[in-house]
Amino acid sequence: MSDTWAILDDTDSRIVYQGDWQIGGRNVEYNGTTHGLKGTADSSASLDFTGTQVKIFATLDSRKPKNPNPIVDINLDGSLALRYAPDLSSTIQYQQSIFSSSILNEGNHTLSISSGINTSNAIWLDYFEYLPSNTSTPAPFPTSSLTSGQASGHPPQKSLTVGGIIGIILGVVFLLGVVLAVVFLLWKRKKNRVRHLKQYRDSHSGEH
Template identity: 35%
Template sequence: MSSRSVIIDNTDAQVQYSPGWQANGSPNEYKRTTSNTETQGASFTLKFVGTSVAVYGTLDIVTLPNTTYVLDGGNPFPFSGQPQSQIQYQQVFYTSPSLPYGEHTLVGSCVDGGGRVILDYFVVEIPLEIPTNTSLSTPTSAVPTTLGSKPTPPTTAIVGGVLGGLLFLMTILVAYLWYRQFRDPGRRRDTKPSFTSAEQDAQTRPFNAPAMASSSYITTQHDAETPNHYSETPRHRDVISTVERHKSPHVSLQWNQSQQPPSYSM
């Protein structure tokens, strides 16, 4: 019967520990976590639903584990490991025989003190086709993986960091383009004056000559300065008025109606 593999980490809630265990881990271990103990009698209990189970851990070069594994209250299975020249990661500590699909219990214990037990993760086999005569469900906290493949460290943190960096760079780029747009517009206007337009405007715009003094003012001032020459005043005022009228259209002629021009007799 075909099956699929489900990995249960040592920190999963399905695993229960007695006193004497410490948390540890390294980049070469699954999810960078392990449960370690050197305490005699320290144990763990795993309840799972499947057809088999395997225990994986790390073998230290200093001390080797001296452990036993009991499945469903049966006979203990010992494991101590072999000396190695370097640390061995993701090593098999225990593999159960084929079991009927259902709920099972595995208990692992440290037999004597001084031997370091480094527990990493468990692999449970679950059939692809669940027998119809069972009502058990697969634990939701387990993560499926391929049979016999070694788990790799999660890449969620790496992908999140890369995406966050790209988003930050895009934000800086958009802010820079916005700043350039408002400070230095793409289309610059020509600020040089157009002499041709100025000349045409000067030709079409009417010339406003300054208003000249009225003839009444000139007459009054001249009369004040030369009071004894009344015979020449009318002629002088007439000449000035005629000149000012031809010189500027804005000059208004105002005659003094009280003064009559003298008559000349021959």
């Protein structure tokens, strides 16, 4: 899923308008353009997109007291997602977020907007935002039944593990212990022979 929002102006060719829409726009609006939806039953707009979330931004008209507030039905993938009924004020409200979907499944979706009441108070579509789906996936890393050493014509190299290193150290210590033990035994045997020889000489020295 992408984390960069794509922006579609109300004049984007991917938005399909039907019915009675008024073209407007001021400098404070996105790209200076809007499409005004008034209360006409057959007026609607739809957008097909590939993504995981979508938002709608609009300009809310200043209220005309003799007319009811607009009601807009927003459908997502054929189901009613929101019935939007703003409480218009005496001033125009620009770039208002009128709809934000929940997180959607990766893939294609259809968003549609239609008027739910007859009124001259308008909602002016300004722009859409959506999070695009990831359309490309990384190629899998090639695998082979041969090891790296066999594939290159050389025998595979073996790396020492921690257990192997410890085993080598213990083996060296053991061999060193054996060598020291042998040296000690030889030294002790030699010492005993010297002592016995001295005792023998001492015992026979009085006979001469």
